[in-house]
């Protein structure tokens with residue numbers, strides 16, 4: 306049992322990497338995720354808490370019995386509080402009021418003093434959580450301000466821990482590293498290490514709509530920050546730990562799609578993680594969709610879903626805040642696999658046939674629609690209702706060429722398109738033909754979509 310003579314601090318890190326099985330099945334790239342919520346306190350931030358404190362102790366900035374102070378969105382607080390519990394320090398945390406109550410309660414349960422400040426004030430406002438934390442650090446005797454935004458030990462923690470761990474686990478056999486950017490520590494430190502070992506790796510940051518980081522990265526301009534609900538990613542300041550030079554690209558996501566993906570990660574992959582992880586997966590899929598060839602993408606999932614039971618994992622909160630959209634992120638491929646459709650080629654005809662030939666095929670094959678091609682090009686659809694009506698009204702006769710009965714009101718959609726695209730075309734009464742590898746593999750109807758939705762309990 307000697308090998309177990311260790312504290313909870315010693316088992317931080319060594320988190321597993323797995324491959325997403327379903328939510329990214331519509332992209333050719335492979336998306337792997339590193340489950341940082343499997344750290345003992347539930348997030349990646351324990352890595353930086355330990356490193357920052359151990360460096361402070363080495364430098365003599367944190368002394369025995371001292372008070373650790375931090376302005377934290379919660380996760381860093383848990384890491385610092387864990388270290389404080391094991392090594393006997395006091396803690397004071399300052400949190401903006403948009404943080405989930407679970408995070409606040411969790412910190413208080415550690416015995417920490419928690420001060421909640423308003424979210425919607427500028428960073429330099431004396432009421433902001435940055436300013437309040439700073440003031441407390443200046444006025445509390447024998448205190449140490451962890452200062453994860455400006456203390457470069459945050460970045461170095463990832464350079465010494467997350468980066469080498471990923472490289473050892475994967476042998477560097479991936480092409481793109483992606484993670485959310487908040488303080489910037491994860492992307493800058495991990496990115497710096499990986500670039501030293503893998504000169505061709507692409508480091509891609511994930512930002513949230515409303516943050517000032519991505520606009521600055523893309524345009525060099527400082528825009529005005531707008532509010533967003535997602536916790537952990539995005540800033541209204543430029544922390545010293547954000548090193549734009551390490552990043553090859555940045556991808557922007559919004560609150561709604563991030564929250565919906567967070568829910569899908571749980572229901573479809575069994576991955577119980579927080580909103581910033583949903584954001585990172587949405588961004589990874591978006592990044593993969595614009596690649597010319599498939600790549601292996603490794604994404605950090607920062608924290609546990611436990612912290613968001615009152616928000617993202619609360620149906621009422623999702624509905625009340627307008628985040629509940631049943632079809633967002635569902636692809637046509639998801640619909641076909643749920644319905645067990647799209648496995649056979651669709652029966653089609655050339656425009657050299659007659660109306661009578663088409664009627665025979667409709668009857669023989671027990672189908673209601675046939676795509677009609679003219680010299681290899683899709684002309685439109687013959688549908689039993691239209692044929693019946695036209696025959697009945699005497700507008701066509703059985704011996705006529707089939708092209709006379711062709712309905713050109715159709716839309717071709719790709720198997721990787723979102724369900725949204727099908728629904729909006731069906732509502733406009735267009736016929737929706739699903740294409741895969743330039744072949745039509747299915748014709749989707751209203752009842753298919755209704756079946757899918759009832760199957761998924763929408």
Ligand SMILES: Cc1ncc(COP(=O)(O)O)c(C=O)c1O
Pocket residue numbers: 350378380381485486487488489490491492536537538579581582607608
């Ligand atoms: C849940 C969550 N996601 C993402 C991040 C961003 O990581 P970093 O601060 O290293 O940029 C944080 C940081 O606070 C976080 O708590």
